[in-house]
Amino acid sequence: MARVPTHPAITGSYRRPPEWRMNPVTGEWVIIAPERSSRPMLASPHVTPRTVRDPCPFCTGHEWHTPAELRAYRSPQSKPNEAGWRVRCVPNSFASVKPEGNAEPHGDGYFFRADGVGRHELFVECPQHEPNLARLPVEQIREVVQMWRERFIEASSDPKLRYAQLFKNHGADAGASVEHAHSQLIATPMIPPVISEELRFAMLFQEEHDECAYCELLHRERVDGSREVAESPSFVAVAAYAGRQPFETWIVPRVHHSNFDAITTEAADELGTILWTVLRKLDLALEGPAYNLVFHSAPFHEPPSAYYHWHVEVLPRLTQLAGYEWGTGSHVNPIRPEDAAVVLRESAEKG
Amino acid sequence: MARVPTHPAITGSYRRPPEWRMNPVTGEWVIIAPERSSRPMLASPHVTPRTVRDPCPFCTGHEWHTPAELRAYRSPQSKPNEAGWRVRCVPNSFASVKPEGNAEPHGDGYFFRADGVGRHELFVECPQHEPNLARLPVEQIREVVQMWRERFIEASSDPKLRYAQLFKNHGADAGASVEHAHSQLIATPMIPPVISEELRFAMLFQEEHDECAYCELLHRERVDGSREVAESPSFVAVAAYAGRQPFETWIVPRVHHSNFDAITTEAADELGTILWTVLRKLDLALEGPAYNLVFHSAPFHEPPSAYYHWHVEVLPRLTQLAGYEWGTGSHVNPIRPEDAAVVLRESAEKG
Numbered sequence: 001m002a003r004v005p006t007h008p009a010i011t012g013s014y015r016r017p018p019e020w021r022m023n024p025v026t027g028e029w030v031i032i033a034p035e036r037s038s039r040p041m042l043a044s045p046h047v048t049p050r051t052v053r054d055p056c057p058f059c060t061g062h063e064w065h066t067p068a069e070l071r072a073y074r075s076p077q078s079k080p081n082e083a084g085w086r087v088r089c090v091p092n093s094f095a096s097v098k099p100e101g102n103a104e105p106h107g108d109g110y111f112f113r114a115d116g117v118g119r120h121e122l123f124v125e126c127p128q129h130e131p132n133l134a135r136l137p138v139e140q141i142r143e144v145v146q147m148w149r150e151r152f153i154e155a156s157s158d159p160k161l162r163y164a165q166l167f168k169n170h171g172a173d174a175g176a177s178v179e180h181a182h183s184q185l186i187a188t189p190m191i192p193p194v195i196s197e198e199l200r201f202a203m204l205f206q207e208e209h210d211e212c213a214y215c216e217l218l219h220r221e222r223v224d225g226s227r228e229v230a231e232s233p234s235f236v237a238v239a240a241y242a243g244r245q246p247f248e249t250w251i252v253p254r255v256h257h258s259n260f261d262a263i264t265t266e267a268a269d270e271l272g273t274i275l276w277t278v279l280r281k282l283d284l285a286l287e288g289p290a291y292n293l294v295f296h297s298a299p300f301h302e303p304p305s306a307y308y309h310w311h312v313e314v315l316p317r318l319t320q321l322a323g324y325e326w327g328t329g330s331h332v333n334p335i336r337p338e339d340a341a342v343v344l345r346e347s348a349e350k351g
Numbered sequence: 352m353a354r355v356p357t358h359p360a361i362t363g364s365y366r367r368p369p370e371w372r373m374n375p376v377t378g379e380w381v382i383i384a385p386e387r388s389s390r391p392m393l394a395s396p397h398v399t400p401r402t403v404r405d406p407c408p409f410c411t412g413h414e415w416h417t418p419a420e421l422r423a424y425r426s427p428q429s430k431p432n433e434a435g436w437r438v439r440c441v442p443n444s445f446a447s448v449k450p451e452g453n454a455e456p457h458g459d460g461y462f463f464r465a466d467g468v469g470r471h472e473l474f475v476e477c478p479q480h481e482p483n484l485a486r487l488p489v490e491q492i493r494e495v496v497q498m499w500r501e502r503f504i505e506a507s508s509d510p511k512l513r514y515a516q517l518f519k520n521h522g523a524d525a526g527a528s529v530e531h532a533h534s535q536l537i538a539t540p541m542i543p544p545v546i547s548e549e550l551r552f553a554m555l556f557q558e559e560h561d562e563c564a565y566c567e568l569l570h571r572e573r574v575d576g577s578r579e580v581a582e583s584p585s586f587v588a589v590a591a592y593a594g595r596q597p598f599e600t601w602i603v604p605r606v607h608h609s610n611f612d613a614i615t616t617e618a619a620d621e622l623g624t625i626l627w628t629v630l631r632k633l634d635l636a637l638e639g640p641a642y643n644l645v646f647h648s649a650p651f652h653e654p655p656s657a658y659y660h661w662h663v664e665v666l667p668r669l670t671q672l673a674g675y676e677w678g679t680g681s682h683v684n685p686i687r688p689e690d691a692a693v694v695l696r697e698s699a700e701k702g
Contacts, residue, residue, distance in 0.1 A: 002524075002637045002638055002639055002640035002641065002667070002669060003637065003638055004597065004637065004669060004686065005636055005637070005694055007690075007693070007694045007697075009689075009690040009691075009693035009694055010686060010690050010694065012690070013686075013687050013690050016687070021592060021593040022593060023591070023592065023593035024564060024567075024568060024571075024592060024593075025549065025552065025553060025556075025564045025565055025568060026548060026549050026552050027548075027552045028593065028595075028680075028681075029593070029681065030593040030594070030595055030681065030682050030683075030684055031681070031682070031683045031684065032593075032684050032685075032686075032687055032688070033683050033684070033685050034685060034686065034687055034690075035685075036683065036685035096675075096683045110567060110568075110571055111571065111592055163679075165674075165675055165678045165679050167673070167674030167675055167677075167678050168674055169673040169674045172671070173353075173671070174671070174673060174674070175670075175671035175672060175673025175674065175676075176673070184674070184675070186675055188681075190681075192678075192679030192680055192681040193548075193679070193680040193681065194678065194679050194680035194681075195679065197377060197378075197544075197680075198376065198377050201376065201377050201378045202376060205376075213375060213376045214376055216375075216461060217375060217376060217461075220375075220461050220462065240374070241372060241374065241375060241462055242372040242373060242374035242375075242379065242380070242381040242383075243381070244379075244381055246355065285356055286353045286354065286355065286356070287353055287354055288353055289353035290353065292673060292674035292677050292678075293674060294674050294677055294678030294679075295678070296678065313677075313678075315677055316353070318353060318355060319526075320523070320524070320525070320526035321526060321672050322518070322520040322525060322526025322527070322643060323516075323518030323519055323520045323525070323526065323535070323643035323644060323645050323666075324447075324516055324518055324535070324537055325526075326518075326643050326645055326664075326666055327516045327518050327543075327545065327643075327645030327646070327647065327664075328514075328516050328543030328544070328545050328546065329379075329543055329544040329545035329548075330379075330380065330381065330382070330539075330541075330543040330544065330545075331381050331382070332381075332382045332384050332387065332447045333381055333382065333383050333384070334383075334384050334385060334386075334387035335355065335361060335364075335383075335385065336364050336367070336383055336385055337383070338360075339358075339360040339361050339363075339364050339385075340360075342358070342360035343356055343358045343360055343361065346358075
């Protein structure tokens, strides 16, 4: 198994703060975060998640393993950073970005960089050592979604920041380095490339069709029906027409809003319910797959957009990203989305 | 371990030809290739590579395991599809795209698709069961590069195709499903998003600075020196300033050419030599890492471009792509490129 050498050039940078750098030939901003290379077992992409026997930093009773909590849902008698919580939000111990610093890019006219400004928060999704969100009661997922909503709204008020990425890595194959169910928020002063490109395309679509591309998706998918996975009064879950990963499933709100922070607490509860349904279907159909879950929402500090529409993408990780995908940004999906939808529709609790 | 269910909806599509589909909300083209889901062990991203004891489809003596060869470098006495070859190019048995069909997109005004037209070729890099290109003699790598050059030029003459991606997956963590050293070419009628974006940015750079962004990179990196890894008369290898993966290394030709197919056979030999040097350095420094190798070149059937500059990117796979990267297209690299360059410069054969 490959490993990163413990060379003084590497270890000597462990304490360097993170830095944004612009790739001078593509314009892409990358975070260089040397502190993260001191994480346990970085060198193997197949990180063996900590088992229940190791001291799990996220289990109740181990609150001192993490930085002081930013927010928690806890019983009224309990105290911050002690037991008694149900969902907990803390700063990431191995943060990719830090709140301090100057986000203004500077450079020599060719190589540009900026301080690694941003927020990196971690959500511990339950107090007990349960790795799988899909196996928690639906009420627990609803509280997780409420916490995501709160912290997202909180990040969106920061004038230094322009975008927040809410995401979840489940399983080592999806990049999780800790087994205990958790999710994360990284908020940045840069609008990342996937979002810029989605915004650009959605704006073109609106100009051409006088309609939001996602509202049109909801309409077309309802008429077609072959890719529908689940639905509820305010949300639709569909197998993505051009999914990049097998069983890629999108959850799209029926009512047009460009920003996730516009969601009501009632709708957040309902999102928790349909998310639980989708995750259980994937868990049953694929026998406990690793997956990533990502939110897409419009940038902060802008008026609500008529062309962009926030949504959630669930990406099971059944194939490895290889050279073709890295080289081109294109994807090869070996499962037809309509076939995946059949399997997921049929996949439900027995009895 | 997760697995794809053997549901009739899935197995019933095994014989469907591949299809291009456009994501209606991003404009991204994805290949849906159901035949590939019949590949052995698709379901696990940690494909256990076939070991030497299993019948390796790429070893000499097993030529009948692959489709008939498109080209081979072989001893004059030997016959096609028999032993006696040194490097062999065959169609991929589980092709993502196929030569037949109509590449013209068609749709209902919202969902667009096209036949999965393209070429998917596979290069077997040596006759014996050696997984690691870096452990082959340098002469062998030079012949591999010559074969890449030949097949790339051959693909570029096809009027149906606009782009060819040459790439190599080494190790299961980099997506290789067969252990025996091999690489691939996928040529498509679409220009993929990473290339479009690179072309767009390079054109803007040229407009603003009246210089090729890559020629400027060569100049700046020579003056700076801190990211240099290796060099030869016609090529420079540098740790990428904003590398997305730890130890990401680029090999850039000193002379400006937009297209890889402009390379002379002499320069292809020299590329083989510097590639061998870089791969050996990575192999020694990181103790046999998985990696992807990708070529970037300008699209076919266009006049040579003053702003684009072909190059090779070597991406060791030491971190797993997780939700943040999927959600945003942004990357977090825990190793400073200057630190990686120190390690790689020092990493060389001991006398």
